[in-house]
Amino acid sequence: MARQFKQRTGKPFFAWAIVKETAATNRTFQTLIAQQDTRLFSDDGRRIDMHQPQVVNALTLMQRLYAEGHVKPDLDYGAANQAFLNGEAGVVVVGTWTIDQFLREAKRPGSALRGGYTVVPFPQLYQRPAVFADGHSWALLKGGAATPEQHAAALKLLRFIWTHSAEWARTGHLPVRRSVAQSEAFRALPFRENLTEITRTGAAMPGNVPTQRAIELLIGEDVSNLLISGKPVAEVQADVEKQVNKALKKVRR
Structure with a gap:
């Protein structure tokens, strides 16, 4: 498809943030790994195994797309979005x-x-179908509230955020509540049915x-390289493998 697009339009298929943007390359790499039903990390989460054929498949595909000119080169996050x-470029690889x-x-x-945008x-x-999905978390740390009143106020805020999950998701993020994601109101928003x-x-x-x-x-930096x-x-x-395992080894258990 990328080759056909370039042949017919003379433009690259993808706008893809690679320069100074390691998160995007990590997300794409881990998506391709997940689609191959493969686990990168050991059961205890303390080691990564990059020497698997599925890793070669993912890295080779990403490298081929870039080398053949199907990715507009040398774009950071802002430039990739602007190029799209x-x-x-025909497609921007970015989050919701x-x-x-x-x-x-x-x-x-x-x-x-105009007239051609979709998500x-x-x-x-x-x-198998899979896409790397991450999120933002709100946490109440143990001992983080000095008084019972502050503790109650913090819980009230967290409850408010949970109750209004649909509102937080209106920009494009997926809600954290399955009931909201499956609701008619949410699915009626533009492109949410697709997601x-x-x-x-x-x-x-x-x-x-x-x-x-x-x-x-660490993963994204080397994949970008x-x-x-x-x-x-x-x-x-x-x-x-060397850098990640070294970093994981230093973390206190």
Whole structure:
């Protein structure tokens, strides 16, 4: 499809944030791994195994797309979104939080998206449908409220956020409550019907992997190097495994 798009339009199929944006490459890589029904981390979450054939499949595909010119090169997050809005690429690989922003742009006269903008989950390329899904969390830390009144107020805030899950999701995020995601009101919002499958197919990093944000950055950095500099797949496998396992080893149990 990417080759056909480039042949017919002369433009790359993807706008994809790679420069100074390790999160996007990590999300795509982990999506492709999850679609192959493969686990990167050990049962205890303390080791990563990059030497699996499914890892080679994912990295090789990503590298081929970039090397063949199907990804507009050298874009950071803002530039990737702008390239899509300007009609310089057919698809932007980004999270659901941009839905309403892009929808507003698509309604403007002369917009490159006018009449052609849609939203779909990451396509299934391997054995099963899956897409990397992460979220934002609100937590009440033990001992974080100095008085019973502050504790009660914090719980009231968390309850309010839970009750109004639909409102927090209106920008494009998926709600945290299954009942809200399946409600008629939510599914009636633009493109949400297309995205409700993510509530079933979303795949996250295992919960027992410590310092997850740091681990995601380590993975994404080397996968980005794979694309930008043409770093060999075998070197990326070795470097990610070395750096991630070193970082995990340092975390206190």
